Amino acid sequence: MRRSFRKTFPSAVRGEGVYVWDTDGKCYLDFSGSAAVNFIGHGVQEIATAMAAQAKQLEFVHSSQFTTPVAEEYAQELLDFAGRNFAGGRVYFTSGGSEAIETSLKMARQYQVEIGQSSRYQVVSRGQSYHGSTLGALTVSGNKRRREMYLPMVREFAHVAFPYCYRCAYDCTDGCRNCGQEYAADLEKAIKAANGQAAAFIFEPVSGATLGAVVPPPGYLQSVAEICRRQGVLLIADEVMTGMGRTGRNFAVEHWDIAPDILVAAKGLSSGYSPLGAVLVTKKVADAIAEGSGAFLHGFTYNCHPISLAAGRAVLKVLRREDLVGAADDQRAGSAAALLKTSLETLRERAAVGDVRGIGLLWGVEFVADKASKKPFAPELNFAGRVGQAAAKRGLMVYPMQGCVDGVAGDHLLIAPPAVITSEEIGWAVKQLGEAIEEAAAQPA
């Protein structure tokens, strides 16, 4: 079953660098890294070689019976990549983001039980967020469209608002510097209202697909981290989209110098070469389980899959050798991210573009029917989808989304190219995107 019965999908057969080809020989520039997945570029042969070598040697063992050298070595490399905060920590490998989020939620619950806080089970999260499509992940997600139908099947915990400066509820003029503290205070209220039952708070450091790369104001995440500490609530950073260099740091939390207890990675972790997710836990969390009941009550048949781990490990090697985190740093002169930022900013001249925001190689372009009032397009127009189609016609792949205003209205695109994108490719892509926006705007309402 394809994602849509109505849409026709080109059939992809080959990838190289920032390009993907379909069966008709048409070439597409992958300006969104699929869905912010591909970071090192398509078709890197050494990843395929590493996967094949692992498959020839040992394709699979079950994690209840064996560990493997690739799991042990790669886990340590990831902990090192995550920095000081994860020294002495542990890594739990999964087959993707949603599984990793489920794992993190259960890990937080078990941690609280192990330290004698068994009344704590709720996970507070943010509205307008996305943490995955399994039922536990949907519980903490705030993406209205993706969860609405399944609401009778999920537990409801508190969702708090967060600073989305272009449409700030406080109508501020300082880039949400002050009101960021109001939003953080709302979290403390929600934790207190949970009456001793809050186990964790989960958040995307930079909002992903749901809001389109909204970057928090200075001070906000630091306050959030401090509140969680004070309230005995674990801090779970969902870096499925922002991790592994995407924002110009190894992990996005480094921009604000905060130290989560649990960090979730996927997407860029294997750059799409194999299904892979990882949950990094600090020594504090791992020790509580190790010295308590001694076993994490959780598991998937395919966690720690050797071939996926070989892919992830080879990706990390490429990412380091080519300094792709540096390429994704928009503060570094001449980097791919700096060029992308400057180029995307030119889209503001278009009548239908209300906001251009983001960090590193993760950007959002929000569309409006009226610039002065920021009035969104009518949702049934599917303006972002129209732009996406007009772009695909021109050989440009972007990631259109709706609902950024209130969960239903609001159109935006996510732009997240592989870090190997060149200045010429950025220039071409932004030119095509500009034309696609004009084509969508010229279509009848």
Ligand SMILES: Cc1ncc(COP(=O)(O)O)c(C=O)c1O
């Ligand atoms: C922030 C975030 N968390 C979790 C997920 C779920 O990951 P997956 O689609 O690999 O299950 C996604 C996917 O888009 C995501 O962006």
